[in-house]
Amino acid sequence: MIIESHSHWAVGHVSGFSVRVFKRGRVTKAFRTYHELAERMADYPILDEMDYSNRECEATFENIEHAAWRLKREYDLPENWQDETYSWLSDNRPNSLENTDDQGGWPDDDDLTAAFEALGYERVE
Known part of the structure; x- marks a missing residue:
């Protein structure tokens, strides 16, 4: 996972992160974890x-x-x-x-x- 920050004079500022999806042709553990959390949050927005x-x-x-x-x-x-x-x-x-x-x-x-x-x-x- 990499934390990223981008800005543009016309549209403002955005901060977020990027997660590698594939490594050596396989889905990464980081992406699997991200996907599981995203699915849980789609059902209910509080994880804990x-x-x-x-x-x-x-x-x-x-x-x-x-x-x-x-x-x-x-x-x-x-x-x-x-x-x-x-x-x-x-x-x-x-x-x-x-x-x-x-x-x-x-x-x-x-x-x-x-x-x-x-x-x-x-x-x-």
């Missing part, structure tokens, strides 16, 4: 559901931190606030954690405020 789920969860945890950038200054948050907030949202407002774009869930300010209030986090004066 557990890995995808883990990445989705990790992204959601990171997104909670980023989504709360403004609200974090308004509350006295404990060290493990992301875990508690995730758990509360999961139990009470699961739609706020829904992954709609393969980038993890992104709760809005209303959902985060509801979680902070329900978890008893005090507002900073």
Whole structure:
């Protein structure tokens, strides 16, 4: 397999890879593997559901931190606030954690405020 990158001023940029199909008149192991993966992905686009789920969860945890950038200054948050907030949202407002774009869930300010209030986090004066 060879990683390739090509660009043209009129049509843009493309990155990908090339796989040798035949070597000495026989189909290569690399191409057989590629073909098997391509067939699996044609049926269902996720090769490893557990890995995808883990990445989705990790992204959601990171997104909670980023989504709360403004609200974090308004509350006295404990060290493990992301875990508690995730758990509360999961139990009470699961739609706020829904992954709609393969980038993890992104709760809005209303959902985060509801979680902070329900978890008893005090507002900073």
